[in-house]
Amino acid sequence: VTERLVVIGGDAAGMSAAAQARRRRDAGALEIVCFERGAHTSYAACGIPYLVGDVVSSPDALVARNPEEHRRLGLDVRTRHEVVAIDLDRRVLRVRALDDGEETTEPFDQLVVATGSSPVRPDLPGIDADGVFGVQTLTDGIALRSAVDALDRPDGAHAVVVGGGYIGLELAEALVQRGLDVALVESGPQPMPTMDPDMGAHVAEALRDVGVALHLEDPVAGFDVEAGHVRGVRTESGVLTADIVVLGLGVRPNSKLAVDAGLAVGSTHGIVVDEHLRTSADGVFAAGDCVESRHRVTGKPVVIALGTHANKQGRAVGINATGGDVTFPGVIGTAVSKVCKYEVARTGLNEREAAAAGFDAVAATIEGETRAHYYPGTTAVHVKIVAERGRGRILGAQIVGEEGAAKRVDVLAAAVWTEMTAEELASLDLGYAPPFSPVWDPVLIAARKAAEAARVP
Numbered sequence: 001v002t003e004r005l006v007v008i009g010g011d012a013a014g015m016s017a018a019a020q021a022r023r024r025r026d027a028g029a030l031e032i033v034c035f036e037r038g039a040h041t042s043y044a045a046c047g048i049p050y051l052v053g054d055v056v057s058s059p060d061a062l063v064a065r066n067p068e069e070h071r072r073l074g075l076d077v078r079t080r081h082e083v084v085a086i087d088l089d090r091r092v093l094r095v096r097a098l099d100d101g102e103e104t105t106e107p108f109d110q111l112v113v114a115t116g117s118s119p120v121r122p123d124l125p126g127i128d129a130d131g132v133f134g135v136q137t138l139t140d141g142i143a144l145r146s147a148v149d150a151l152d153r154p155d156g157a158h159a160v161v162v163g164g165g166y167i168g169l170e171l172a173e174a175l176v177q178r179g180l181d182v183a184l185v186e187s188g189p190q191p192m193p194t195m196d197p198d199m200g201a202h203v204a205e206a207l208r209d210v211g212v213a214l215h216l217e218d219p220v221a222g223f224d225v226e227a228g229h230v231r232g233v234r235t236e237s238g239v240l241t242a243d244i245v246v247l248g249l250g251v252r253p254n255s256k257l258a259v260d261a262g263l264a265v266g267s268t269h270g271i272v273v274d275e276h277l278r279t280s281a282d283g284v285f286a287a288g289d290c291v292e293s294r295h296r297v298t299g300k301p302v303v304i305a306l307g308t309h310a311n312k313q314g315r316a317v318g319i320n321a322t323g324g325d326v327t328f329p330g331v332i333g334t335a336v337s338k339v340c341k342y343e344v345a346r347t348g349l350n351e352r353e354a355a356a357a358g359f360d361a362v363a364a365t366i367e368g369e370t371r372a373h374y375y376p377g378t379t380a381v382h383v384k385i386v387a388e389r390g391r392g393r394i395l396g397a398q399i400v401g402e403e404g405a406a407k408r409v410d411v412l413a414a415a416v417w418t419e420m421t422a423e424e425l426a427s428l429d430l431g432y433a434p435p436f437s438p439v440w441d442p443v444l445i446a447a448r449k450a451a452e453a454a455r456v457p
């Protein structure tokens with residue numbers, strides 16, 4: 001008997017699940033149907049800032065596999081089709097074809113919900129005006145790039161990025177590269193609220209260096225609109241001229257379909273899944289930005305919307321939905337980003353998160369160098385480690401610096417993951433040669449300092 005696996009969402013999580021399932025079951029045994037409301041599949045949303053900044057010139061370059069390529073591999077991919085309801089009792093979906101509005105009923109034996117997330121859009125006056133962009137899908141990215149391309153005179157046009165999350169900052173840099181005057185409005189004391197303010201201050205410096213005007217501790221209050229198009233961003237302290245506005249206030253899981261169907265959804269708004277990515281309903285899996293995951297340091301559910309998790313979870317779902325047994329062991333919030341001259345990285349908990357989770361934490365911050373002091377091209381790197389007082393277990397770390405800073409966080413991520421202490425990390429056998437690091441790598445120096453700080457009662 002041919003079973004039917006249906007996937008909602010045609011990007012990282014959904015298409016990883018579908019492709020993995022197809023590898024394990026041929027078309028005679030399993031029909032696989034994927035519904036995607038946009039026109040694109042398997043696109044790299046992570047590459048959108050580089051499309052907007054014209055580092056990459058064509059949207060096609062961001063597509064790993066288009067619908068036709070998926071079809072050739074045996075997946076029935078239906079783009080411009082939106083799933084509007086899930087009926088768990090009858091095991092059917094209601095699907096709307098967006099080109100003609102026609103609705104059909106589609107049965108499933110196994111279902112994968114991979115609907116992703118959407119940019120947060122606070123209910124502020126004027127937010128729905130033309131020229132205000134939330135950026136999540138490739139379609140959103142193409143729309144923003146087209147708006148920049150269409151400016152009569154990009155040089156001197158004004159863009160305002162609202163919110164200092166990493167997506168907003170990457171897009172701020174892209175808009176500077178295109179010649180716009182860019183301002184950033186952020187309610188917190190520094191951009192990049194996932195970092196502690198002392199590390200966020202370095203990010204602020206990198207943005208100011210390229211001319212981004214920072215309006216910190218100045219929450220957005222609304223948008224001025226003329227003839228349907230945004231003209232300004234109102235903050236508590238004034239009005240900023242804007243031809244283009246980018247929302248960088250974070251994302252929220254697209255879990256409404258799941259809520260309406262009666263699937264369990266957590267207080268994070270993410271769909272609740274177990275280690276095998278099974279939802280509260282039999283034969284229904286979920287993966288990617290739309291689910292909540294267990295944070296391995298706090299043990300609590302979190303929504304951390306990253307492509308890294310979406311790909312791993314999608315793969316696991318494809319295996320589990322076809323009779324396999326793979327678990328997703330949780331997340332620790334490892335993330336890297338390029339903001340102007342700096343690579344910015346974090347893993348685990350920052351100081352604020354450690355305190356909120358009830359840890360008695362200490363922090364150690366050092367400024368080191370990325371190469372031997374005599375080797376050309378060495379630059380400063382700032383490393384901060386948060387550790388538990390007493391035992392010295394590493395709870396988290398942040399790194400900001402030029403080339404060679406970001407991927408140093410991976411060692412720290414492994415330390416957080418394995419519950420290593422700062423003492424153990426300080427004596428880890430890391431590689432050294434003058435072009436790559438000083439003989440004492442900045443990570444080791446920071447670990448030594450964190451171990452000392454943790455010993456102070």
Ligand SMILES: Cc1cc2nc3c(=O)[nH]c(=O)nc-3n(C[C@H](O)[C@H](O)[C@H](O)COP(=O)(O)OP(=O)(O)OC[C@H]3O[C@@H](n4cnc5c(N)ncnc54)[C@H](O)[C@@H]3O)c2cc1C
Pocket residue numbers: 008009010011012013014035036037038044045046047048049081082083084114115116117135136137167254257287288289290305306307308309310336
């Ligand atoms: C600008 C930007 C930069 C990023 N940079 C990084 C990075 O550097 N590193 C990193 O790890 N992550 C990054 N991310 C995050 C990463 O792109 C996401 O975590 C990842 O795309 C999530 O994959 P997903 O499949 O869960 O969701 P999505 O990629 O959001 O895909 C979900 C898909 O489901 C479709 N859909 C939703 N509802 C329905 C419905 N009812 N019916 C049919 N289709 C539906 C949507 O159209 C969408 O295509 C970035 C994201 C953005 C926007």
